[in-house]
Amino acid sequence: MSTGKLLETLAGTRFPTPPIWLMRQAGRYLPEYRAVRADTGSFLDLCYTPDRAMEVTLQPVRRFGLDAAIIFSDILVVPDGLGQKVWFEEGEGPKLEPLTEPADFARLTRARLPEKLAPVYQAIRQTRSALAKGTALLGFAGAPFTLACYMIEGGGSRDFAKVKAWAYRHPDSFSLLIDLLVDAIVDHLVNQIDAGADAVQLFDTWAGLLPEEQLFSWSLEPMVRIAHAVHARHPKTPIIAFPRAIGPATLMYRRSDAFAALSIDTGIGAHWAARELQPHICLQGNLDPMMLVAGGVALEREATRILDKLGHGPFIFNLGHGVVPQTPPEHVAQLVEIVRNWKPSTS
Numbered sequence: 001m002s003t004g005k006l007l008e009t010l011a012g013t014r015f016p017t018p019p020i021w022l023m024r025q026a027g028r029y030l031p032e033y034r035a036v037r038a039d040t041g042s043f044l045d046l047c048y049t050p051d052r053a054m055e056v057t058l059q060p061v062r063r064f065g066l067d068a069a070i071i072f073s074d075i076l077v078v079p080d081g082l083g084q085k086v087w088f089e090e091g092e093g094p095k096l097e098p099l100t101e102p103a104d105f106a107r108l109t110r111a112r113l114p115e116k117l118a119p120v121y122q123a124i125r126q127t128r129s130a131l132a133k134g135t136a137l138l139g140f141a142g143a144p145f146t147l148a149c150y151m152i153e154g155g156g157s158r159d160f161a162k163v164k165a166w167a168y169r170h171p172d173s174f175s176l177l178i179d180l181l182v183d184a185i186v187d188h189l190v191n192q193i194d195a196g197a198d199a200v201q202l203f204d205t206w207a208g209l210l211p212e213e214q215l216f217s218w219s220l221e222p223m224v225r226i227a228h229a230v231h232a233r234h235p236k237t238p239i240i241a242f243p244r245a246i247g248p249a250t251l252m253y254r255r256s257d258a259f260a261a262l263s264i265d266t267g268i269g270a271h272w273a274a275r276e277l278q279p280h281i282c283l284q285g286n287l288d289p290m291m292l293v294a295g296g297v298a299l300e301r302e303a304t305r306i307l308d309k310l311g312h313g314p315f316i317f318n319l320g321h322g323v324v325p326q327t328p329p330e331h332v333a334q335l336v337e338i339v340r341n342w343k344p345s346t347s
Helices: 005-010 031-038 043-047 050-064 077-082 102-107 110-116 118-130 144-153 161-169 171-195 212-233 247-253 270-276 289-294 296-310 329-341
Strands: 068-070 086-089 093-096 136-142 199-204 239-243 261-263 282-287 315-319
Touching (some): 005 199, 005 315, 031 043, 031 050, 043 050, 043 077, 043 086, 050 068, 050 118, 077 086, 077 110, 077 144, 077 171, 093 144, 110 118, 118 171, 136 144, 136 171, 144 161, 144 171, 144 212, 161 171, 171 199, 171 212, 199 212, 212 239, 212 247, 239 247, 270 282, 270 296, 289 296, 289 329, 296 329
Parallel strands (some): 136 199, 261 282, 282 315
């Protein structure tokens, strides 16, 4: 395992300035990424070609000197590994052959997963070898509810009516799907850690769709089960949880028995987070990605405000969601400079 600022922060050390990495830091906003992408077949081909996945993983670290790399992959490699047909339409995003009834589960099996996702683990091995020891390498997975959303809807959705109707009308069969995904995600995260990932993040992008009771049953509880199962194999590997758009229900996720850090979105106020969350758990976040597009004085003011609120406790600077394609790379460089040069107020 590497050492370095991010991992030490996750272990409880506070530095004068926090570590920084960005969700979706390897992507279309970088010209060097676009060059590799243009020379590769499909998006999944890029995820499953270790040399190229390693290259795009390293690009933002080389350019900006970030404290962590996150392996270039996608949350939907898990449904793909289970045997569901997954593809990406240019300009439209992910497409899946949807699950329409419980009988469709029969075509899903964890047995395929290690072989199908072997290129991802090879990319992690190669990337860890290429990274400086002080730079952390993050693996990741989608959380069960978010994966179930894509698997039942067949892609993204405006209202996710199909998945909610299934979950509400047939909670027993929906729970079977969640259970299958819990086991598959544990396999995937453990394999990433075995390959050299220093820490992992669980993305529950669509957690905000759920009312409180179902949020506990289908988001928090499965994520905690995953964390405990991963820690049974790798007790020292930090896990970052990112339940997006759940507002004050974020309080339920202050689970230091499961998570080393909690990533917060832009809907969570930094002052509230400092008071209600940070005394219990390391936080990560939560700059609006569009502020990174704006750059300049607006970016400096907002990044400094977040630092002033959260930088006095255990904190990793990040975005409230991923870097968007129209982000000027020079604004990312500006943000890194702001974070590195921040001086904590003495008041």
